[in-house]
Amino acid sequence: GQNIDxxxxxxxxxxxxxxxxxxxxxxGFNGLFWYQQHAGxxxxxxxxxxxxxxxxxxxxxxxLSRSKGYSYLLLKELQMKDSASYLCAPSNxxxxxxxxxxxxxxxx
Amino acid sequence: xxxxxQHPSWVICKSGTSVKIECRSLDFQATTMFWYRQFPKQSLxxxxxxxxxxKATYEQGVEKDKFLINHxxxxxxxxxxxxxxxxxxxxxxCSARRRTGADTQYFGPGTRLTVL
Numbered sequence: 001g002q003n004i005d006x007x008x009x010x011x012x013x014x015x016x017x018x019x020x021x022x023x024x025x026x027x028g029f030n031g032l033f034w035y036q037q038h039a040g041x042x043x044x045x046x047x048x049x050x051x052x053x054x055x056x057x058x059x060x061x062x063x064l065s066r067s068k069g070y071s072y073l074l075l076k077e078l079q080m081k082d083s084a085s086y087l088c089a090p091s092n093x094x095x096x097x098x099x100x101x102x103x104x105x106x107x108x
Numbered sequence: 109x110x111x112x113x114q115h116p117s118w119v120i121c122k123s124g125t126s127v128k129i130e131c132r133s134l135d136f137q138a139t140t141m142f143w144y145r146q147f148p149k150q151s152l153x154x155x156x157x158x159x160x161x162x163k164a165t166y167e168q169g170v171e172k173d174k175f176l177i178n179h180x181x182x183x184x185x186x187x188x189x190x191x192x193x194x195x196x197x198x199x200x201x202c203s204a205r206r207r208t209g210a211d212t213q214y215f216g217p218g219t220r221l222t223v224l
Contacts, residue, residue: 030211042201042215043152087151094140094211096203098151 004099006088011105012078020073020102022088030091034062034073037085037101046073046086078106111135112204114216121192122224129187129219131202138204141185142213143177146199158185192223 003025012018024032031050035043049055049064049071061074073086085101111134121127131141140159144152156177158164164177176188185204189196199220203213 033212035215040199040220042218045212045214048212091211094205095142095154095157096152096213097154100151 004088004090004097006086006099006102008100009103009105011107013107014078014080016078018075018078018104020075020086020088020104022071022073022099024069024071024088024090024097024099026069026090026092026097028092029066030094032062032064032071033089033091033096034060034071035087035089037087039085043087075104080106080108082106110204110206110212110214112202112214112216114202114219116219117217118220118222120222120224123193124191126188126190127192127221129189129200129202129221131185131187131204131216133183133204133214136204136206137182138185138206139182140205141179142203142205143175143185143187144201144203146201146218152201155187189221192221194223197221197223 006022033048034046036046037043047062049062054063059076064071083106085103087101088099089096113132115130143155145155146152154167155170156164156166158177158179160179160182166172179185199218201218203215205213
């Protein structure tokens with residue numbers, strides 16, 4: 001089975017940095033995705049980690065440690081539009097399992 | 109780009125009727141398409157995996173006779189909710205995985221189904 005754990009909610013101020021942690025236990029593993037989902041909309045792709053280490057893409061970075069079953073998504077220079085749910089999704093045989101998501105609220 | 113469309117974006121139907129939802133990859137060929145369901149404030153739950161030209165693989169607890177999936181081409185998969193009931197009301201989202209290249213799944217905009 002799949003077990004994915006991430007915080008339910010996080011709040012930060014505009015311009016700040018927030019780190020969303022995700023731990024997972026899966027029966028198989030190809031890689032780990034992070035998606036952003038605004039309320040009432042479908043998820044949009046943010047990042048994909050296959051190997052250990054940090055992947056940086058603009059204001060968003062994602063880290064993976066396969067041996068620890070751990071990943072984090074780092075959001076820098078937060079903007080109001082970053083208020084959304086962030087989904088950690090390990091991939092097993094190319095099927096994604098989603099955590100409950102972390103709702104990030106950015107305040108002015 | 110990697111654009112996935114869904115049609116319709118929302119639908120309201122009467123209990124007992126059937127509803128078909130289309131998922132198309134617009135600018136790439138998709139070996140595999142996935143169908144998810146999401147209830148309010150809950151996570152996405154994978155319903156089934158759809159491979160072009162073969163039968164869909166359903167997740168445990170998902171009734172294959174109720175949720176009919178057809179993947180007729182490399183760019184189109186359809187989900188038909190048969191004999192819909194109010195408890196089937198949900199947000200249905202498809203995703204498509206490219207035939208070549210990265211393993212990324214790209215999501216459609218979703219279809220909100222309301223069964224009265």
